[in-house]
Amino acid sequence: MKPYRFRLETLLDLRKQRRDEMRARVAEAQRAVDVIDSQRAKLDSEAAQVRASARSLFDDGVFNVNRALEVSRYELLLKAQVDDLDRKAELLNDEVEVRRQAAVVADRDVRALELLDERRREEHRRAARRAEARAMDEAAGVAAARRMMREAT
Template sequence: MARYQFQLETLRKLRQRHRDERSLKLAEAFRAEQILADRRSEIDQEIVELRSHQRGIVESGNMNTTQLLESQRYQASLESQLQVMSQQASTLNEEIERRREALVEADREVRVLDKLDERRHGEHRLERQRDEAKVLDEIGLRRHGGAFS
């Protein structure tokens, strides 16, 4: 009997490659999410420092209104950036979920072929065992039959 070979191996390799690509796409989205979160943290920290600086200007008594107004404008700019980043984070979360679902589906397609391969390999093994048993039975009959002749 011929050695076992899964007839859909090429398809399985294509699906595995597709799954691996989906995994990389998801990892890219997670990296983008981390970069965005890091940048948001930096801006949050910058706003905290800016507010502290503004309090220092007011408490010092030499109120430089120009400096205070510039500081407030810059703070408004940072807060605007945070709003944009919040929208980007929302869009990115949707993209991550879409990519996660695509990865789950691609993985399911690979597992279906893996299970089919396991089942067919098991059937091949059983068939080979049956063939071997037949050969052994024939050998046994010949030997046993030869003793009665």
């Protein structure tokens, strides 16, 4: 009997390649989310420092209006940057989810072909065992027939 060969091996290889590409795209999008999160953390830290600086404006007993306006403007700038990062993060999180779903589908496609390969491989093994058993039975039958012929003569 011929050795087993999965006829859809090329398709399986292509599906595996696609799955790996989808996983790489998920990782890429996740890295972008991580960068945004890091930037957000820096802005949050900077905003906390600005708030602490604003509180110190009143500590001297002398209130500097110009400095208070600068701090207020800078806080608004930081808030705008945080809002912008939040919008980007939301979009990126949506993109990560889309890519993750595509990776799940690609993984499912690969798994379906791998299961088909396993089933066909097992069918091939069973067929080979049946063929071997038939050959053994036939050989035993021929040997028995020869013995009978020898005994008859």
